[in-house]
Amino acid sequence: MTAMLAITRMTVRQVLGLRRLIGLTLLAIAPAGIFFLSTSRSDPSRIAEGLAGATVGAFINLVVPVITLIMASSVLGSERRDQTLSFLVLRPLSRLSIAGAKLVAAFVTAFALTGIGALALGILALIRLDDAGYVVPMLVGTAIATLAYAAIFMPLGYITERATLIGLAYVFVWENGIAGALTGLAGLSPWRLGFSALVDLAPASFGPAIADMRSFALGDLQPGAGGSTVKVLVLAMLSVAVTGWILRRRDLA
Amino acid sequence: MTDTAAVAANPALVADATVEVTAVSKWFGQKVAVSDVTCSFGPGLTGLLGPNGAGKTTLLRMLCGLTVPSEGTLTIDGQLPRRHVEVYRRLGFVPEEAAVYGTLTGRQFVAYAATLTGLPDPEAATERAIAIIELEDAADRVIGGYSKGMRQRIKVAAALVHEPEILVLDEPLNGTDPVQRAHLIALFRRLGDEGHTVIVSSHVLQEVERMTDRVIAMVDGKLAAAGHIGAIRRAMSDIPYRVLIETDDARRLGAALVGTEAVFGVTVEGPALRVETTDLTMLGRTIARQARDLDLRFTRFRPEDESLESVFRYLVRRR
Numbered sequence: 001m002t003a004m005l006a007i008t009r010m011t012v013r014q015v016l017g018l019r020r021l022i023g024l025t026l027l028a029i030a031p032a033g034i035f036f037l038s039t040s041r042s043d044p045s046r047i048a049e050g051l052a053g054a055t056v057g058a059f060i061n062l063v064v065p066v067i068t069l070i071m072a073s074s075v076l077g078s079e080r081r082d083q084t085l086s087f088l089v090l091r092p093l094s095r096l097s098i099a100g101a102k103l104v105a106a107f108v109t110a111f112a113l114t115g116i117g118a119l120a121l122g123i124l125a126l127i128r129l130d131d132a133g134y135v136v137p138m139l140v141g142t143a144i145a146t147l148a149y150a151a152i153f154m155p156l157g158y159i160t161e162r163a164t165l166i167g168l169a170y171v172f173v174w175e176n177g178i179a180g181a182l183t184g185l186a187g188l189s190p191w192r193l194g195f196s197a198l199v200d201l202a203p204a205s206f207g208p209a210i211a212d213m214r215s216f217a218l219g220d221l222q223p224g225a226g227g228s229t230v231k232v233l234v235l236a237m238l239s240v241a242v243t244g245w246i247l248r249r250r251d252l253a
Numbered sequence: 254m255t256d257t258a259a260v261a262a263n264p265a266l267v268a269d270a271t272v273e274v275t276a277v278s279k280w281f282g283q284k285v286a287v288s289d290v291t292c293s294f295g296p297g298l299t300g301l302l303g304p305n306g307a308g309k310t311t312l313l314r315m316l317c318g319l320t321v322p323s324e325g326t327l328t329i330d331g332q333l334p335r336r337h338v339e340v341y342r343r344l345g346f347v348p349e350e351a352a353v354y355g356t357l358t359g360r361q362f363v364a365y366a367a368t369l370t371g372l373p374d375p376e377a378a379t380e381r382a383i384a385i386i387e388l389e390d391a392a393d394r395v396i397g398g399y400s401k402g403m404r405q406r407i408k409v410a411a412a413l414v415h416e417p418e419i420l421v422l423d424e425p426l427n428g429t430d431p432v433q434r435a436h437l438i439a440l441f442r443r444l445g446d447e448g449h450t451v452i453v454s455s456h457v458l459q460e461v462e463r464m465t466d467r468v469i470a471m472v473d474g475k476l477a478a479a480g481h482i483g484a485i486r487r488a489m490s491d492i493p494y495r496v497l498i499e500t501d502d503a504r505r506l507g508a509a510l511v512g513t514e515a516v517f518g519v520t521v522e523g524p525a526l527r528v529e530t531t532d533l534t535m536l537g538r539t540i541a542r543q544a545r546d547l548d549l550r551f552t553r554f555r556p557e558d559e560s561l562e563s564v565f566r567y568l569v570r571r572r
Contacts, residue, residue: 006368013356083350086319087411091369092341248335251320 003093004101011105015074021113024067028117031059036124047128048209051121055138055198056210056217059121060145061176061191064114068149069167071113072106073157076243080158085252099154099243103236106150111143118142129205137201140225145194148232151239152190155246179219186219193232197225264480265292265469271419271450272316277325279311279474286311288474289325294452298445300461300482301454303471309454310349312471313423316452317346329419342370345412349423349454352408355397359388359407362396366411375414382410387436401428409437419450426460438464494533498526498540499553509543525553 035054039047079085088098122135152170157163179189186192199206200223210217257268270293279287287308303309314320316327318334326333334340354362363382367375383392386406391399396407405425412420422441426434441464445451455461461468462482470478500506503526507519510528515536518529530536537554544551 003369003371006365010354010365014354082354083348083352084354086314086317086346086348086350087352087354087366088369089319090317090341090344090346091366092338092371093369094338249321251314 003091004097004104007088007098007101008105008108011075011102012109014078015071015105015109016112020070024070024113025116027063028067028113029120030117031055031057031063032117032120032124034058035121036128039128044129044205045209047125048205049212051125051129051134052206052209052213055121056195056213059117060142060195060198061217062171063117064142064145064191064194065149065171065175066168067113068106068110068146069153069164069171071110072150072153073163073167075102075106075109075154075157077157077161077163089247089252094244095247096240096244099240099247102243103150103154103240106154107147110150111146114142114146115139131203131205133203134206137198140201141194141196141198143194144197144225144228144232145191148190148193148235151232151236154239155243158243158246180216183215183219186221187231189219190232190235192218192221193228196221196223197228199223200225200228263291264484265476267293267295269295271295271330272452273326273328273331274312274316275326275328277312277315277322277327279308279315279320279323285474287315287322290471290474290476291325292469292476292479294450296445296448296450297467298441298451298453298465300465300468301452301471302456302458302461302468303454303477304456306473307456307471308474309456309471310423311474313346313421313452313454314348317344317421342415343418345415345417345420347405347408347412347420347422347425349427351404353396353404356395358393358395359383359399359403359410360392362407363392363410363414367414370415372415378414378416382414385413385440386410402430402433405429406433406437409440417449420444420452422451422453424454424456426455426457434460494530496528496530496533496536497553497555498528498551499524500526500544501550501552502547505547506540506543506549509547510539513539515539 031054035050038054039050042050076085079088089095118138118141119135122138125134125138126132153163153167156167160166175189175191179185179192195217199210199218272294274290274292277287277290278285290308290312301309301313311320315322316329316334318340321335329340329344332340334344354365357365360379360383364375364379367378367382372378383389386409388403388406388410391403396404399407405428409422409425412422425441426437429437438460441451441453445465453461453464466482467480468478468482469476498506501524503521503524507521507526510516510526511519515530515532516528516539517531520527528536540554543549
């Protein structure tokens with residue numbers, strides 16, 4: 001456990017550079033800024049719709065995957081680029097524990113940023129709607145989506161040097177294209193899992209606010225925090241298993 | 254353990270092997286990096302010698318479990334490193350490439366290695382390892398600011414922090430200055446004398462000669478020679494050297510050299526003379542005598558075929 005914590009700490013230190021931190025923090029709070037500016041003189045129902053629009057139109061479906069892509073693909077990718085992976089794997093640690101520590105680091109670093117964006121949206125919802133009930137659902141939904149994306153992008157960052165390009169194509173083509181058009185595939189889309197938890201936990205007034213975008217945002221998925229959490233945890237375990245397997249099977253840089 | 258008869262018949266094998274390489278090949282696409290290599294390493298220091306691109310690094314990386322062999326097996330104390338990660342408690346590896354965290358200080362880097370190995374007192378182990386490589390003064394500086402030689406030394410400290418029985422070093426003297434080199438060579442020799450299995454790769458024959466008597470030589474991915482360095486040297490003794498000589502009368506010198514003991518081939522090419530010999534020292538003496546007798550002046554005397562690579566290629570051709 002000490003070794004895994006050490007790997008997580010070191011990885012967080014590796015991937016969280018100051019410039020990157022500032023740039024991605026600005027990206028994370030940008031949807032909250034849009035929400036703030038676009039709803040300054042609206043009535044409560046329009047404010048809830050504005051919150052839904054900022055969440056589904058920019059935050060959870062774009063900002064969260066992009067930030068997580070950058071962070072998660074770096075946790076093993078940076079070790080490969082710096083040729084430090086050999087240092088790591090030549091220790092008496094199972095490849096699974098290395099992969100597990102890396103996934104924790106990917107989630108921690110990404111959620112440190114996406115969580116700020118979620119918190120900003122939740123606090124603005126509190127200010128505009130006088131309802132504190134959005135803060136926790138925003139954080140939970142964002143955490144679920146972040147973990148799901150981290151689970152996908154961590155092994156991708158190790159397998160290919162073009163992880164950012166492939167990841168962006170995945171986000172735009174699959175997540176916001178195909179999985180939005182074919183409602184039956186919504187359950188395979190990480191941000192929709194997070195959004196389903198958010199809708200489940202959010203105040204009842206949020207339901208009508210997402211009516212227009214329900215088909216795109218949830219498809220055939222029923223709102224449910226429990227189901228989404230279980231699915232994402234299974235995905236995380238699969239990711240660790242696959243990454244551990246790759247680390248054992250492939251030649252290491 | 255390798256059987257006695259096989260060891261006696263094959264100088265690439267040792268009786269008390271801790272590291273065994275059996276019929277190992279590795280290819281990357283169409284390129285064969287290592288081809289059917291069988292050898293073993295035991296307590297003491299062994300030099301893995303070969304020109305750049307000979308397959309040394311690939312062999313060492315396979316040995317440590319970083320690269321998967323295409324064929325054959327490599328075991329450490331009878332275990333496959335990739336399947337038994339506990340092997341890494343007994344193994345230390347210094348890779349040729351950077352493999353350091355540039356933002357950490359030397360002390361943090363070694364302490365990280367100690368923590369990952371699960372040592373009970375990582376701080377004490379870190380101080381001990383840094384003292385061994387005599388880098389105390391620079392231990393609190395970030396590695397990003399280290400010279401290449403200092404980086405090599407801190408990597409050695411990280412590899413030694415858990416006091417491994419087996420130490421594998423890939424070109425560890427690259428980038429080191431003469432003082433650092435002498436210190437590291439003395440350290441590797443001492444570890445070998447203490448009974449550790451120490452494998453040091455190098456493409457510099459003289460470096461290896463200073464470290465050890467036992468050598469395994471590789472060329473083009475194949476095992477070219479193995480055993481005591483004296484025996485390998487004797488095997489190299491009939492390598493024909495080619496020497497380029499420029500003088501003010503190449504024809505007269507060529508005629509005088511033909512038939513002398515050290516020379517078995519002479520070609521005149523304009524003002525230059527190409528001489529083939531197996532004994533450079535004797536050729537030098539002969540030429541000095543001829544120059545005096547014939548009153549000749551020399552503008553150049555240069556062995557053309559003296560590189561280690563050509564020596565190894567010669568060994569491979571002989572196989």
